[in-house]
Amino acid sequence: MDKNKETTREIINKMVDKNKGKPLFSRVALSAIKKEFDKWKGSNVREYDRNNWAVTPQTMLGSGIPREMIYSPLNVSDLDYSSDLGNSGQAPFTRGIHPNMYRGKKFTIRQINGFGGPEDTNERLKFMIKNGATGLSVIFDIPTVQMYDSDDPISRGQVGTSGVAIDSADDMDILFKDIPLEDITISIVTHYPSNTAILFPMFLATAEKRGIPWEKLRGSVQNDITLEEVVRSGPEYIPPRDCFRIQCDNVEFIRKNVPNWNFVTLNGYNLRDYGTSSITEMAVAIANGIQTIETLILRGYKVDWIAKRLAFFWSISNDFFDEVSRIRAARRLWYKIMKYKFNAKDPRSMWMRCHVQTSGITLTRQEPLNNIVRAALQALSATFGGAQSLHVDSYDEAYAVPTEESALISLRTQQIIQSETAVTEVVDPLGGSYYVEALTNDIEKRILDEVSEIEKLGGYVQAIEHGWIHRKVANYFHSEQARMEAGDIKIVGNNCYKSSYKTPPIDVFKYPQGAEERQKEKLAKLKESRNSRKVEKALKNLEQACRSDTNIVPYSVECARHGCTEGEIFKVFKKAYGLWKPPVFF
Amino acid sequence: MVKKNIKVLLSTLGLDVHSRGVLTVAKYLRDAGMEVIYIGNSMPGQIIKAALQEDADIIGVSSLGGAHLTLGSDLISQAKKERIYDEKVFIIGGAIPDDDAGKLKEAGFDEIFISGATKEEIVSSITNIFEKKLV
Numbered sequence: 001m002d003k004n005k006e007t008t009r010e011i012i013n014k015m016v017d018k019n020k021g022k023p024l025f026s027r028v029a030l031s032a033i034k035k036e037f038d039k040w041k042g043s044n045v046r047e048y049d050r051n052n053w054a055v056t057p058q059t060m061l062g063s064g065i066p067r068e069m070i071y072s073p074l075n076v077s078d079l080d081y082s083s084d085l086g087n088s089g090q091a092p093f094t095r096g097i098h099p100n101m102y103r104g105k106k107f108t109i110r111q112i113n114g115f116g117g118p119e120d121t122n123e124r125l126k127f128m129i130k131n132g133a134t135g136l137s138v139i140f141d142i143p144t145v146q147m148y149d150s151d152d153p154i155s156r157g158q159v160g161t162s163g164v165a166i167d168s169a170d171d172m173d174i175l176f177k178d179i180p181l182e183d184i185t186i187s188i189v190t191h192y193p194s195n196t197a198i199l200f201p202m203f204l205a206t207a208e209k210r211g212i213p214w215e216k217l218r219g220s221v222q223n224d225i226t227l228e229e230v231v232r233s234g235p236e237y238i239p240p241r242d243c244f245r246i247q248c249d250n251v252e253f254i255r256k257n258v259p260n261w262n263f264v265t266l267n268g269y270n271l272r273d274y275g276t277s278s279i280t281e282m283a284v285a286i287a288n289g290i291q292t293i294e295t296l297i298l299r300g301y302k303v304d305w306i307a308k309r310l311a312f313f314w315s316i317s318n319d320f321f322d323e324v325s326r327i328r329a330a331r332r333l334w335y336k337i338m339k340y341k342f343n344a345k346d347p348r349s350m351w352m353r354c355h356v357q358t359s360g361i362t363l364t365r366q367e368p369l370n371n372i373v374r375a376a377l378q379a380l381s382a383t384f385g386g387a388q389s390l391h392v393d394s395y396d397e398a399y400a401v402p403t404e405e406s407a408l409i410s411l412r413t414q415q416i417i418q419s420e421t422a423v424t425e426v427v428d429p430l431g432g433s434y435y436v437e438a439l440t441n442d443i444e445k446r447i448l449d450e451v452s453e454i455e456k457l458g459g460y461v462q463a464i465e466h467g468w469i470h471r472k473v474a475n476y477f478h479s480e481q482a483r484m485e486a487g488d489i490k491i492v493g494n495n496c497y498k499s500s501y502k503t504p505p506i507d508v509f510k511y512p513q514g515a516e517e518r519q520k521e522k523l524a525k526l527k528e529s530r531n532s533r534k535v536e537k538a539l540k541n542l543e544q545a546c547r548s549d550t551n552i553v554p555y556s557v558e559c560a561r562h563g564c565t566e567g568e569i570f571k572v573f574k575k576a577y578g579l580w581k582p583p584v585f586f
Numbered sequence: 587m588v589k590k591n592i593k594v595l596l597s598t599l600g601l602d603v604h605s606r607g608v609l610t611v612a613k614y615l616r617d618a619g620m621e622v623i624y625i626g627n628s629m630p631g632q633i634i635k636a637a638l639q640e641d642a643d644i645i646g647v648s649s650l651g652g653a654h655l656t657l658g659s660d661l662i663s664q665a666k667k668e669r670i671y672d673e674k675v676f677i678i679g680g681a682i683p684d685d686d687a688g689k690l691k692e693a694g695f696d697e698i699f700i701s702g703a704t705k706e707e708i709v710s711s712i713t714n715i716f717e718k719k720l721v
Binding site for chain 1: 605
């Protein structure tokens, strides 16, 4: 991006000022309220509270926004219902993207699953469906995420940990055995652009083999440069520019060929859980979204064609009202960006659709059952915020991958919210609260400020190349850690209300045996049975595509069809693009 | 501050994707006056090699993804094979179930830090073990 270009903040502020017109509160009323408020504050409020009127909550991964003791119309004096809130399903979508929100469709209960080999995870997926999961989400094991095959020496001892091992399209077929791919939405948590370009083609090859047209597939991939180049710790990285190019290639290919698939999930979650504020989380994802759309426009596409399938993924932490307000703020801000910066016409392009996961880093090892309460409160704030789908972390995740029992509690937490509490009956129930509206305004402004900061560096990819974002995150988590250890950020059972009571040990998940051997055997068989001439040719063609301007994904689909393995394809990327070393700060 | 200059080599074990914990510990130890080298993601063999090259006193590895038993035990057996086990302090930290922490101790780790360990605990424990085992 040209550094002298008008920032998104400048564009939006100009347009928004023009569109304000009908403030909710009259000047007369406001001045009477102010008079009464000042009088009350001067006489009824004790001096200590007057002097400490604004307090900044100390919470994990919080926004750092100070809170007043009480909020009144004075905090939202120029609130204009139509232009600031609108009804649900109406611009600026602050109150939700659909008119009826959860009355029409409850948030999708989408729990992440993955461990062992594809045979093991397939069983868990079927268990979740049997117990009422309404969507699937699959996460890959460490070697698969890092793009090495199960038989690579570097994968030793790690096959099937933290997720499911997938080496080739054959494994993808086993992973979704007996699961009708055309009937359920599937989130394939590929994380990185590089592994999206490798693993999603394996999924497509599986669909093809089963005779399911790609148009019928519904779901999402993550495909996010932030995860590959900032959040990830790994032995080998391709340079950010090339990684971003693959991200955009994935977007372009999937949009064209798998039209109902969400081709990018702009991810704030992992960055925030890695250690950054609730504001930076959203600013980074939005800046990435802006640069992605700009790049696709440069490739000759219309903004509405791209933008209507963009999705976001947020982390939800402990500062309850901050979290509710943040989702509302991001929705309004994304609307403004799409409308004023990109001149989108289709309302769908202006929707900030999001998946939300409760924060893993807020879970404690001490008294682990308390984590059920933490996750439930976080899930409730996501519901008040109007999220489209939800994953609730399990109480045992400070120890290991969730057991069947703890995964079921996560599922039940969401079912209890949906079926027992009636909170889903009313759209945006906290809308209109002076506090929530003031906080929503403040958060929106702060996110936009940080987006501008990134734009001034030349855009998000440049912010990564310069190590700006790496430094920002490291500074944040080192200082947060100090605040936790000083007890400023309170963690019950950990740094406050510590108890000598020894909670009974919980059942901790044990990985199924033999995944590594099974994967290695399958790989050996695959390498014997596949047509090695076709394999070599497919890899060669992919390498050529990487070195040219053509979209690489059709070539990696071809690789998947011919039984190329993940490690073989990643080798091509490394050869074509070279390696990059991200900065490390401590 | 620590009197003798302790040299620490830290690594993320294998392909583990997490680094917040190990970088936090790196900062703790450096702030406590130790010399800290972080070598990023490495397999046990590479870690041993780097420790020899750097002549590190402490070898610390981080694992949150579930490979602590396989790769952790491997690190210790390779250290024994290279005959440096008695000359260095071995620590491991991360998301490690209680049962496994016991097994890692049996395997030969001098200390296991599980999530929630504080700066004070980590610094004082490493200093103590260093003095007991190596001085």
